Amino acid sequence: MSAPKSKGEEEPSDANIPDNYVSYTLKHQKALDPISWDNWWQELNLLHAAILGLTPIMGIIGAFVVRLRWETAVWSVVYYFMTGLGITAGYHRLWAHRSYNASKPLQFLLCILGAGAVQGSIRWWARGHRAHHRYTDTDLDPYNAHKGLLWSHIGWMLFKPRRKPGVADISDLAKNEVVRWQHRHYLFLVFGMGYIFPMVVAGLGWGDWKGGYVYASLLRLCFVHHSTFCVNSLAHYLGDAPFDDKHTPRDHLITALCTIGEGYHNFHHQFPMDYRNAIKWYQYDPTKWTIWFTSKLGLSSHLKVFPENEVRKGQLTMQLKRLREIQEKLNWPSDNSHLPVISWESFLQQAQSRPLICIAGFIHDVDDFLDQHPGGRHLLTKYIGRDATTAFFGGVYDHSNAAHNLLSMKRVGVLLGGAPHGLEDKAIPPSQRLRIAHYNEMGGSGYSSAALSDSEGLLG
Template sequence: MPAPKQKSKVNDDIPSDLNIPDNYVQHTLTTQKPLPPFNWANWRDDLNWLNVVILCVTPVIGLIGALFTKLRWETFLFSIFYYFFTGLGITAGYHRLWAHRSYNASIPMQYFLAIAGAGAVEGSIKWWCRGHRAHHRYTDTELDPYNAHKGFFYSHIGWMLMKPRRKPGVADVSDLSKNPVIRWQHRHYLPMILIVSFIIPTLIPWLFWNDARGGYVYAGVLRLCFVHHSTFCVNSLAHWLGETPFDDKHTPRDHFATALVTIGEGYHNFHHQFPMDYRNAIRWYQYDPTKWFIWVCQQLGLASHLKVFPENEVRKGQLTMELKKLKETQERLAWPSDSNDLPVISWESYQEQALKRPLILISGFIHDATNFIDEHPGGPHLLIKMIGKDATTAFFGGVYDHSNAAHNLLAMKRVGVLHGGMRQGLDDKVVPPSQRLKIARYNELSSPYASSTAYSDGEGMLG
């Protein structure tokens, strides 16, 4: 790309989002009219022809070349190496270093990553980071340049093949405009992509094992296709396949398969929650070669200030989703009737009704044992003798210290509350174990300002 004028450099020092309104997103969607939807009748005008040529013609050239070019083992290994070389230029350079500033890199390492990234032919650092920062700021909205809600194909490659229907949301890159390495790459980008992406992978196989043609086809053209779609999978596959262990508000997901094809960028749910963390994978056994590369560079003195989000806050995100899943499971289960929904029965009425059906009093609650007498593990006689009586002591260890399962099942058989309640000192007997940690919604909490999402030890339990 041509060098920007001096005036543009000065303007680039001013953050582009400095004076945007508080309601920027809604204001933009309301005031800026998008282009009409893509129409095959106008496909010549709607397609971005430069990207169409790069992304569609390149794999055709590579496939035709592979049909007529033998793949030597030296070229095969070199192609894999070169794939990781240029791919790390994107993942460790464009993405984690410059787009998210997740670590600091020495000047030699910056030049290395800028050169490697140019070999991936995905635009200059400044252009790439501007789009990616917009993606993070406006994820899954109309201002997201590769909005996953528009479909897998669109987020993978469609957004590049067609002219954007709407300008991406504002994203500041003034910090990048001040970087001499980024300005150098931006100024010399066109010759760099030719040299790094095609000339070097052709020359090295030619000079060392006399396979210029194989180097061009496999390490040059086909390697470029793999790098392209590896990166594109971060925008598509990583928003479609996997789990949401940290937040399910947006589409990003975590999956090993995506990490495998994206040089470690597949733990995308984590990344969108903690974008300034230099890691994508936080466990040692998770596949993230980009993280390992950055860590090794730190050991060599080439990288520093590797940012790691506090483990306490990461765990909060995980706990939030774990509680949400537990809440969903909880909603599918049947629970005992709330004490406020049960009739209040006097002792005399309780004894009178117990003559007609097997009612048993335990912890201030009256239970109907009609369907359980014959199934009682200790024998029906133990229940029969307690009909019309208070069996609290016997139930809580006097005869047998019942299991949690027995407590939970007993609560499902409540049919009434004894007038006057239970004897003092038995408060911990009222709430069955399954409800002592029952998760409550915010509108169920006793205080509108309470911050807990779960109750414990039976305090303030809700049905």
Template sequence: MTDIRPSRKTPPPEIIAITPPLTPPSKTSDLFEDNIPVDIDIPDNYVDYTLRNTKPLPPVTWQNFWTELNWLNVTILSITPILTIWGLFTVSVQYKTFFFAILYYFFTGLGITAGYHRLWSHRSYNASKPLQYFLAAAGAGAVQGSIKWWCRGHRAHHRYTDTDLDPYGAHHGLFWSHMGWMIVKPRRKPGVADVSDLSKNSVIRWQHKYYLQLILIMALGLPTLIAGLGWGDWKGGFFYAGATRLMFVHHSTFCVNSLAHYLGETPFDDKHTPRDHFITALVTIGEGYHNFHHQFPMDYRNAIRWYQYDPTKWFITVCQKLGLASHLKAFPDNEVKKGQLTMELKKLRQTQDDLRWPSDSNDLPVISWESFQEQSTKRPLVLISGFIHDVSSFMDEHPGGRHLLAKNIGKDATTAFFGGVYDHSNAAHNLLAMMRVGVLHGGAEHASEKAIPPSQKLRIVRATEFASTCSSSAMSETEGDNLLNYAGAAAGESKLKERRSN
């Protein structure tokens, strides 16, 4: 069958209203030649269509390994550790240079986290021109490509997370998502992602135009100059504040793509690989609460608690106080809590599924009063809330003594159990329910809320199960009120009681 790709060259009216205005092409660079959104014409089944109709490059083997390397990136990523090792053996570390290198690490790192990532990739806040130039220059000092190139890849990563259209998908392995995707030619072109909004930004154009000069100045030139003129440590400035600091910035940022998809918990959603962990946040200048970030990417925060480590959030907040940033976007707290609640319920559901529960009333035999009396002469059966219980395993374990159970064999002990003699604990109610062996014919108590063990009154039921429970409950009423479907939904019980009262 031939695939049909719907065309969207002429967007419908509702799309035109939100389509960015077109601007004349620029001759600055091929990256800026067009401001038309590149994803305006993609089909609804773009991911599936692309994966089925485009072939990836052949796998990398020992035979073709050398021809499949991206030698520019290999060179850049090899030079910094080589210079670091050389510096460690030839240049003594001065404490001023050491602390300056840490400061410069945060400066260039924030260029990526607060600039490339949260400002330009996700538009999570607005920045004044001075702040934009500051972040663009700092980002250049991290030597990770121009703003537009970086943002294009990152937007593709979010749109196609964990698919083969994700440029650094974690599903290909830890090394690939960390740096393999840069040093090996990509096996498949990343999925389409629009960056036409960035084409109109004069700061981004400036950075792209002078990118080579900027990385030479900001990555190595400026730190060498500051350490040299400041306290005479020219070599230390070059090797430690320059090369070593750059190596740490590289791998700090790479950890957002790798470690943040492997280490930690998924408190907001476990559909994809992103995870939250303090260690990842520590090594990525606050980008380690990645599960939250992938759920709410437009939020200027990664960490939402005051005690969580997110210096990038703190930096943006300070910039807002100074009038350099505005319109900080934060996802509604109500919706964030829904995500957390969903995952908490999911974990509880897993715990619930691992437990043993009482038999459903539909699975128990319906026993007449006469049969109950007869069987009670052969084994210890007690009637409570319309359910018949075999208490033989608990006769000698009963805290009040065997005699209290023995005197109620073959009798209705509902009143005594529910406070007449002793108001039993939740644990007692739950344990009793596990002893059910039948339902008394015509016994109305089993249809009351008393019949539901405390552990089941808040039992987690999926939407499909809830609908099934309500349906079965209604059906049981038409069958004589003695086969109540009771698969753990108190709501089903309530609906049945309402219908009885009506």
């Protein structure tokens, strides 16, 4: 039995969901009809459409009639970063992912600035974002990237959702007094910080009331909106997947530049509770540096960093996967188990009609290489019907990796009795020793198991 909850304590909304929650919900929860040319106007979210549609229209019209002063331009950029950080450092990394702890003054500052970005309250924003991480690329993801770039960027807000987003617990946010305060006073904060405050600063500061409203309020807000929206769209479309390619998140500098550092999204989806997005010092992530700076001022603490060893494992996994893709395009020698076992007498007899050479317990047919041998045809022909192991492994010339790999492609048989003692490691060509094995090869014979142990798979 679960422990009894204290009075007023909210039970996590995902405490009792079934193990097959996603498949069960998709099967039993009826989705709304698809959006079409016939019904799109009925499916609009009018509030969101008004905010996202009228703001840029009014801003562009205003820009044609109101001159942009340099002071207002600077203030607009500064306030863009301030309100953008309210989302990235506040809504996203602090409240949605709990990647660090913030003092009350810093929490109030971030929640006020976040309201100035006009993207909903912390509760609403974090609830949707937690659902996005838990149900990434499924129909329970509010901004499912598989529905297209336009949908994940802005369509999911312009239209009513086709189904409810997956359950995500925000009971921790329900207990946070700063989050509750912002939720209660959200409308006041939105108008005050989103539209009035930036205009007042420009008006009282240098007398540019109209410019403050057009540039620092409307157009700045438009840029903040689409900067954040790029995290849902561009960050799932453009770039590489250096940590995991199971889902759509990608890393790219352009996305980072567009989103105040949120562009290393593949890393973020792998390690969402890490306060960083960019792990290299030279990667653009002003949000990370802002959080780090506040920690030095004593305004934040407990900055969470995923263990470097585990981060490197993720990178190595993808590097090996890419190498496997290259490996699959190459030709490899047949498994030892398919080679016939040949006695020395049979080898001598067959060598009279075929250019066969014995090296390290394997019989090789060098017919197509006689005229290509760098040392000349005569060096090969003298070893036909003989054991050239000593000569090949440094007696005459200590052959390169390329020579070892090429030689293994010419194996036509295994000498009865195998390789001479002490040459077991020579039986596996260099390219095979690091060959990436399939799961079903782990317990098998031949070169696949040889990738795990140089001493295995010598004979089929």
